[in-house]
Amino acid sequence: MRSPAAAIAWEIWRKNRWGLWVLLGSFLCGLAVRFFDRPGDEVLQLIAGTAMVVSFVVTFAIFSYAESGMQMSFPTRTFALPVRTRLLVNCPVLLGVVGITLVHLAWVFLFLLPLDAGYPLGPFTLYWAAALLTFQTLLWCLADYPKSFVVVLVLAMALFVRLAVVLFENHDAMRAIDCLIIVLPVAYLGARLGIRQQRRGEWQIPAKAQLLMEVANRKLLHRKRPFATAAQAQRWMEWQRNAVAPLIALGIGLLVVCIGFVRLAALDDEFGAITWAWSYIVCALLTLWAFVTSVLLARDASSKSLALSSFLATRPLTSGELAFAKIKVAGRVTLVGWIIFGVALFFWFNFFGLHADTPITPRDGALLPTMGFAALALAWHLVGALPLWLTGKIESAAWAGLLLLGGYIALGHAIQFLDKRFGLLVALSLLFTFGLIAKILIAVWAFSEVNRRQLLSSRTIFKYFAFWLLGTICLVTIASAMSQGGGFPQPLVTLGAALLLPLARVGLAPLALAWGRHR
């Protein structure tokens, strides 16, 4: 290696070869779509769109230049190298900016320009560079403060989503560009300052703020009483570790999005378009939140990996009790998420409720509640993906995400295939019926196995089954009521609603955890 810069570049390449392969694969996918593209072919556009999203996510992961310790942080081992801090920061920053620009340009010519000739290339090149740099800065500077990192990241994402909307609408685009021009140097200087202070051992929250946080922590979160049972202790641990920060982030994120859009709507007369954008962003935020929460719950409370640490694996609890602590917290998180989402809807209804243009009026089929319901169903579905991750066979959240994404894409294709052969209604009916039968059969097998291995008591199994039955009856009733007069036949909606509450996955979770615990 001829220079330190070359060594850092080599390290990024060596560590992320898998990511470069994924990038190459997604570009080939985009190239194939461009080659076979027929106007209006939504399936091909969906494939290209998915590949594009994957490639952006992977690029962010590659150039995060973060080391996997107990928390993701700038590799502190490099502080012992005889090089200036400037070089340590500049290398990953420059490589990242160049990398994301190349990825962006590739997708512009493969996919975006053919789709929309008026795509604002210049501003979005600036946009992606600023986004990556901001992500790097936050990750490096807030590594020791994970809760603050999540909250600030959500705020930053809300800001960037807002900027993207403004750039796309060409409305006030110059102000957005000005904003990006300011963000770039500020983020860079923030990264430089943060890493320099870390290297000097001076990177910490001021003593007064620390004291304030300590007091708040003690008043709000600190556990003073002993636990009545081991299961209660385990639930407390899961809640404190994995639930509090994502919920705070969701609340703040929704608040920021709502306030931002209300301000935007005040400047614009097109309430309908703004509400559409609002709904999409809120749904994206909910999906992201659900994904982050499920990954946090899937991983061990004391390690970054999705496998169990020896500390947790040696708790004298059955694998069923360990898994149920996670499932109960997942249920509570979802419930609180629904409440937060309800508050956001209430806020939005109150602002736009009286306007005829907004798509929340009955004439538009109550769009927002439907979208919200779908997003939250997805949220619960993602949280229900726990059994897959509790096996401990998936190394990291990135792989878990890609695997899940692959599953959803495969499902989308199955629906598309059946739709072409039999029509959408028949396709959905077939899939839902098959899903329900599979769900019940798997659940019967899983719970009988759980019972046989004494992973859970019969009482717990019975209680969950009763909960599932009651919940499913409620959901089916609500869905039937909502579907009256809608575009979908009632039996289909009923079947879909019966699939919502997890049963088989709850039965499989203890088995998966036991598999990971006793390898």
Next chain:
Amino acid sequence: MKTDSSPPTDPVVEIKGLSRRFGAKLALDNVSLCVPRGMVFGLVGENGAGKTTLIKHVLGSLKAQSGEVSVFGLDPVTDPVGVLGRVGYLSEQRDLPLWMRMDELLRYTQAFYPTWDVGYAEQLRRQFGLDPASKIKSLSRGECAKAGLLLALAHRPDLLLFDEPSSGLDPVVRRDILEAIIRTVADEGRTVFFSSHMLDEVERVSDHLAMMVNGKVVLCGLLDAVKESHHRLTLRFGTAPARPPSLAGALIVHGGGQEWTVICNGALGELIAEAASLGARVVEQGVPSLEEIFVARVGARVLRTQPSSDL
């Protein structure tokens, strides 16, 4: 949860013909051993010998691919609660939840063990100098080791299972606290099973010993019996032999010229007679230290201490 119905004379840990393979690597090869109740059992071996893998089988974190593992007469995989509720485990990695405060960690761990002794936990916390308000992530490596030790001890487990307990502890803590605790626990009739690289520590504390090399147990028994079955003999030849002397039972031979030192096991009388038949007389004999036995078992067969031209 199943209950332990084993009579008190049964071994606490019993391993029969245990083998484990990770891909192409055979980590444990037909390992069999018994850990008797009320004993301090030391497990020694070089890096990668299979000590941690063996301990993970005892904990039920790894399932036996072939062979059997029973702890208190129970299978740790099918009955983890029955086993882990009576085990105090200190992991080499000290992977405690970093985000908890010390007092929260104590309350959290207390919930899992009905036999948790609050007074003893508090006494140990003071003895170790751990601040209840400090976060685990702010503790030093040594303090983390002490916190792990506290959690393993405070419920007065029937079996203490330590994987490299000395790792991260300074010599004072190691000698004055860890060893004292291990002896106290054993004197109370409880059992200690620990792995260590510190052979002097194992020698001072253990009653029983097992030595592992490449996934196999090459030596197992009472420490005194193991030491008594090994001998260090210094041989003097009339003329320097052309090659290192070959003695039945020799584990390692080093030296050069006319004088060679041999670590061997076997009957002493037979060894002396064989040395005489090679034209050597025993000028010094003694009991080797555990470290010498360990090096002899796992180290090179012949160590030349002088250039070959001197031979």
